[in-house]
Structures are given as C-alpha cells and as structure tokens.
Amino acid sequence: MVSREEDGNNLSWGGTLKAYGHPRVVTMLFLGFSAGLPLLLIFSTLSLWLRDAEVSRTTVTYFSWAALGYSFKFIWAPIIDKMPLPVLSALIGRRRAWLLAAQLMVIAAITWMAFTDPSSNLTAMALGAVLLGFSGATQDIVIDAYRIESADQRLQTLMSSSYIAGYRIGMLVAGAGALKLASYFGADGGYDYQAWQWAYLCMAAAMGVGVLTTLVIREPAGEPEPSRYFNSLDHYLRFLVLFLMAVTVFVGLFVHLGEQGEEIKRALSGLVMINSLLTGFLVESLRLLLALAGAYYVARLAVRLGIGNRDMLRETYVAPLTNFFRRYGKAALLILVLIGVYRISDIVLGVISNVFYQDLGFSKDQIADITKTFGLIMTIVGGFLGGALALRYGVMRILMLGALLSAGTNLLFLLLSQAGADLYLLILVITADNLSAGLASAAFVAYLSGLTHISFTAFQYAMFSSLMTLFPKLLGGYSGSIVDAVGYDTFFVITTLLGLPVIYLVYRARSSGMRAVESSG
Known part of the structure; x- marks a missing residue:
C-alpha cells in the first residue's frame, strides 16, 4: 500500500520551515530538553564528581548500572499505557499526570544526589542515581507516547527532529554546563562538595522547563483508554x-x-x-x-x-505484542530486524571514536571543541534537515538516505586514519558524520512512531527504542577488541559493510508495502 507521502508532498520549502513553528513542534523542543537533562547526571558528570571525591575507578564504573532503566524501560511502559494515576489523572489528564509525576521524581532524585556527599555516603548516592535513572526513563516513555498521540503523522518527522534538538541541548547543559557550574562554585581548587551540590541543584532547577511545559500543554486527544482493571x-x-x-x-x-x-x-x-x-x-x-x-x-x-490477575497481565503485556504481529503479519520480523540494526554503523563506530581521535594525536581540547560542541550543532542541524526532507519527500525515502549516509560517512574515518591528526579533515569528518546521524535519527524516530498502535503507544514505542540500541551496543562493546585485532583501517571498512544489510532491509520495508510510517499517515 502506498501512502500520500510516497506519492509526493507538494508542501513548499517555505511551508516546511513554517511548520517548525507549529505549537506541537515547539513543545517537543522543551520536552526534549527535559528528557536529555537527566542522562549525563548519571554518566559523565557524576563520574567526574565521584572521581573528584576520590571514589575508586572500579566503584565509579558500577554507577553506570544506574542507567539500566533506559535500556529496559519497556518493562514498565505498559503500566503507563493502561494505569491512571489516582487524583492527578482526573485533574490534568493521564499523559500529563504521568509526565508531571516523572519530572517531579527527576527533580527529587537530582536534589537527593545534591544533598549527598559521596565521600561519606556512597550508598545514598547510588540510590539517588538509580532513582534518577528510573524516573528519567519513565519521563522518556511518557514523552514518546505524548509525541505520537498529540499530532497526525505529517508532523511526526518535525516533532522528532525538534525533540532530538532539545534532547541534545539538555545533554549539553547537564554535561558541559554542570561542569562549568561546578568549576564556578569552586570545584577547581580540589574537592569541594558544596560546589557540586550547587551545580546539581541548578540542574534540578533547570528541570522547571519541563514542568512548566507540562502544565501549559494540552492533553493529547488520541491517548488509549485506561484499563478497566485499575479501578480500585x-x-x-x-x-x-x-x-x-x-x-x-x-x-x-x-x-x-x-x-x-x-x-x-x-x-x-x-x-x-x-x-x-x-x-x-x-x-x-x-x-x-x-x-x-x-x-x-x-x-x-x-x-x-x-x-x-491473568486477564490484567494479558491486556497489559501480551495484547501489545499480539497487536503488532497481527497488524504486520509476516513483515513483522523484517521490521524488528530493521529496527535492531538500523543504527549499527554509527553506534558501533561511536563507541571507539574518542579513543581513535586520541590515538591519532588530537588534544583533549580539540576533541571536546570539535567532536562534542561543534558535533552537537551539526547533529541538531542534521535533525532539522531530516525532518524537513521527510515532510517533503516521505519518511521511507529519507530513511534510505540516512542508511546510505550512515554507512558511507564511515569511510571518511578511514581517510582521516591515513591522513593523521589533520584538524581541517577532522572538522569535515565530524560535519558529515553528525549531519547524517541527525538526519537518520529524525527519520528513524518518525518511522518507529508510525509503527505503534494508538491503544499501546507507550509500550510499543519503548519496545522499539530499546531494541534499536540493544544489538548495536552489545556489538559496540567489542569494538576495542576488533580494533586490536585488525586495526582502525579495517575496522572502519567493517562498520561500513555493516550498513549494507540495513540498506537492503530499508528497501524491502519500502517495497513490501507494509503499513509503516507513511502507510499510516
């Protein structure tokens, strides 16, 4: 079946750019910021705080487990689909109630961590980090469901790119922003607990952006009905x-x-x-x-x-899965394989990229300025470009373009490997790689959104997004071993070849006529 978008979209470039000003699209920028803020407060920022407090490297790495909630959020996503929150859901609606509750939990967890000195109470810090991982993942589940339910398919690509931009900005604030605040409050002159405390309290305050957004937006009209079993x-x-x-x-x-x-x-x-x-x-x-x-x-x-209750469990967990397989039939397995490998080229390479830059001879400042700050800007630009192109030409076409670029740009790393620490070539590589990653991500998020059914939005999207990173991250964990065995040049060729099956799967997904994004528009 071919959709309206596959037949071509006559919207002008001016109309496409104007669509970015749609209230729902702007809303996703602020909600994306709220979603991106918690993650680095568990990872890199917290790791530096713990090392500053002279916590051992081994113990610091254990704290990465606090973010397991992001990988396994599909486990409790069905609850958010079916369970209303007492009192709060009746006041502001079920999606906004869950969103507000998750954001308040994020603020509480960050505040908990701020008032915990890891040099004297590491257990309390670990509990705060786990709470932050769980509440941050819960917020992600609700925002994804809200995005899919609050607008028709035509706006999903723009909302996806806006969300990605906000998410990246939130990560920048929680990463570089929190570190600069800690330095400003006195963390540069040796360990200063109060400096880190104030930095984390500022991050908790920054979550007010998400809370305020939740309070002013409208409840989506297309949310699923609550379960009849959660009535007492x-x-x-x-x-x-x-x-x-x-x-x-x-x-x-x-x-x-x-x-x-x-x-x-x-x-x-x-x-x-x-x-x-x-x-x-x-x-x-x-x-x-x-x-x-x-x-x-x-x-x-x-x-x-x-x-x-057996029927309650069947409605909450089994029904979303059977619904997906019933709607897509034999194509369901093809879709799941595509979801599992679409990001494989860039994720596997990304795991080892910073080590590669350092081994090549670039300084830490150069890596930070070019690959992080400048790279972030290019990713955001790529996301907006991907959204605009998908709106004009259809999601599946841009999904194919993203697959081609994600694999092809890895060959630029081969060129950089042979050229050495060439700063201008690094800028070119980062520009191409991050633009293509942003473009592919925006199209892929819109594609996943179109696969969900309105009755099970939260669970099905959480399942897809977890599957999206599971296989690439498992394989990416061995990227260092692969480089040790074959060298960087061969490794970059391998990551390019990993993208070839993805291109074939996108072609099959498009040519098979399955009801994905564009056939549900």
Missing part, C-alpha cells in the same frame, strides 16, 4: 507487588549472570576455532533472555498465587 486500590497494590517481584528477579538475574557470563567467556577464550567476539555477543544475549524468562515465570507464579 486493591488492583493497584496487587499489580505493584507483582511488578516489583518480576523486576527484582529480572535485575537480580541480569547482574548475577554477568559474573557467570564472564567465566564462560574466559573458559571458551582458549579454545581453538572459537570466535571470542561472537561468543561474547551470544553470552550477553543469553544473559538477557534468561533474565527476561526469570521475570516471566515469577509473574506466572504470582498469578497462580492470586497476587496478579
């Missing part, structure tokens, strides 16, 4: 107990199996004909599947014990 306190409590049981087992198994997986990889590493990279990937995949299986069987046990 008893149902709330029983579901909460079941959910906590399943999550506890999932997290416990995932962490515990990490140690077992390392032992398996070490045992197999000495065997002849065993590929260590493939072994590592398979072991990590098995670890995830076993953790999910453990959570599933605990949920089944809870139902047998009368803690949970």
Whole structure:
C-alpha cells in the first residue's frame, strides 16, 4: 500500500520551515530538553564528581548500572499505557499526570544526589542515581507516547527532529554546563562538595522547563483508554507487588549472570576455532533472555498465587505484542530486524571514536571543541534537515538516505586514519558524520512512531527504542577488541559493510508495502 507521502508532498520549502513553528513542534523542543537533562547526571558528570571525591575507578564504573532503566524501560511502559494515576489523572489528564509525576521524581532524585556527599555516603548516592535513572526513563516513555498521540503523522518527522534538538541541548547543559557550574562554585581548587551540590541543584532547577511545559500543554486527544482493571486500590497494590517481584528477579538475574557470563567467556577464550567476539555477543544475549524468562515465570507464579490477575497481565503485556504481529503479519520480523540494526554503523563506530581521535594525536581540547560542541550543532542541524526532507519527500525515502549516509560517512574515518591528526579533515569528518546521524535519527524516530498502535503507544514505542540500541551496543562493546585485532583501517571498512544489510532491509520495508510510517499517515 502506498501512502500520500510516497506519492509526493507538494508542501513548499517555505511551508516546511513554517511548520517548525507549529505549537506541537515547539513543545517537543522543551520536552526534549527535559528528557536529555537527566542522562549525563548519571554518566559523565557524576563520574567526574565521584572521581573528584576520590571514589575508586572500579566503584565509579558500577554507577553506570544506574542507567539500566533506559535500556529496559519497556518493562514498565505498559503500566503507563493502561494505569491512571489516582487524583492527578482526573485533574490534568493521564499523559500529563504521568509526565508531571516523572519530572517531579527527576527533580527529587537530582536534589537527593545534591544533598549527598559521596565521600561519606556512597550508598545514598547510588540510590539517588538509580532513582534518577528510573524516573528519567519513565519521563522518556511518557514523552514518546505524548509525541505520537498529540499530532497526525505529517508532523511526526518535525516533532522528532525538534525533540532530538532539545534532547541534545539538555545533554549539553547537564554535561558541559554542570561542569562549568561546578568549576564556578569552586570545584577547581580540589574537592569541594558544596560546589557540586550547587551545580546539581541548578540542574534540578533547570528541570522547571519541563514542568512548566507540562502544565501549559494540552492533553493529547488520541491517548488509549485506561484499563478497566485499575479501578480500585486493591488492583493497584496487587499489580505493584507483582511488578516489583518480576523486576527484582529480572535485575537480580541480569547482574548475577554477568559474573557467570564472564567465566564462560574466559573458559571458551582458549579454545581453538572459537570466535571470542561472537561468543561474547551470544553470552550477553543469553544473559538477557534468561533474565527476561526469570521475570516471566515469577509473574506466572504470582498469578497462580492470586497476587496478579491473568486477564490484567494479558491486556497489559501480551495484547501489545499480539497487536503488532497481527497488524504486520509476516513483515513483522523484517521490521524488528530493521529496527535492531538500523543504527549499527554509527553506534558501533561511536563507541571507539574518542579513543581513535586520541590515538591519532588530537588534544583533549580539540576533541571536546570539535567532536562534542561543534558535533552537537551539526547533529541538531542534521535533525532539522531530516525532518524537513521527510515532510517533503516521505519518511521511507529519507530513511534510505540516512542508511546510505550512515554507512558511507564511515569511510571518511578511514581517510582521516591515513591522513593523521589533520584538524581541517577532522572538522569535515565530524560535519558529515553528525549531519547524517541527525538526519537518520529524525527519520528513524518518525518511522518507529508510525509503527505503534494508538491503544499501546507507550509500550510499543519503548519496545522499539530499546531494541534499536540493544544489538548495536552489545556489538559496540567489542569494538576495542576488533580494533586490536585488525586495526582502525579495517575496522572502519567493517562498520561500513555493516550498513549494507540495513540498506537492503530499508528497501524491502519500502517495497513490501507494509503499513509503516507513511502507510499510516
């Protein structure tokens, strides 16, 4: 089936640019800022604070687990789809109620961390970081659902690019902005807890942008109906107990199996004909599947014990999956594979990119100024360009363009590798790579949005976005080993070749006539 957009969009360039001023598009800029702010307060910014407080490197790396909520947010996304919040949902609507609650939790978590000195109470800091990861991921779930439900498909590409721009700005404020504030308040002269405290309190205040936006926007007209099972306190409590049981087992198994997986990889590493990279990937995949299986069987046990309601679980978790496979039939697996590998070229390369720049001889200041600050600007420009092009020419065409550029621009890194620390060539490479990444991301977010069904927006999009990064990040974890084995030049060729199946999958997705973004417009 061919959509209106595939037939061509007659909107002029002036009309396209004017559409960026649509209230829904502008709203996503501010909500994107609110979504991008929490992430680096768990990662790089917090890592520097902890090292400043003389926390060991090993302990610092453990804090990265606090952001696991972003990878597994699909687990509680169905709750947001189906469960209204008592009192608050009746006052401002279900989506805005969840959004406001998540933003207030983010503020509370950042404030908690601000009033915790890691040099004296590392456990409390860890709990605050976990709360921030959970609440930040929850905010992401609601914003994605709100974006999809609040406007028709024609605006989704522009809203996606606006959201990406706001998200990147939020990350910049939480990264470079928080560090500059800490330095301004006195963190440059040795460890100063109050300097970091004030920096984090400023970040909590910056979340006011998201809260104010939530209070002034309208509730989307297309949100799904709440579940009939969440109509009493008893149902709330029983579901909460079941959910906590399943999550506890999932997290416990995932962490515990990490140690077992390392032992398996070490045992197999000495065997002849065993590929260590493939072994590592398979072991990590098995670890995830076993953790999910453990959570599933605990949920089944809870139902047998009368803690949970079988029909409630079926409506909350099973129905969104069956809905997706029923709508797309045989093409469903093709779509899922495309989602899982579309970003593979740039994510796998991105994991090792900073190390590559340093090995090539660029200074830390050059890396920060060109790859981070200038690169951020190029990503935002690419996002807006991708949105405008997708609005004029259709999402699938720009999705194909993004796949071609993401793979092709990796060859520029090969050129840079052979040229050495050429500053002007680095600027050219970063310009091309980040423009293509922004363009591809905007088109891909719009594509994923079009795959969701209005009855299960939050869960289906959370599932897609988790799948989008899972395989590339697993493979990206071995990028250093690949470089050690074959060198940078061959590695860049490999990342380019990884993009070829993506191009084929996008072609199949377009030519098969499946009801993706443009056929649902």
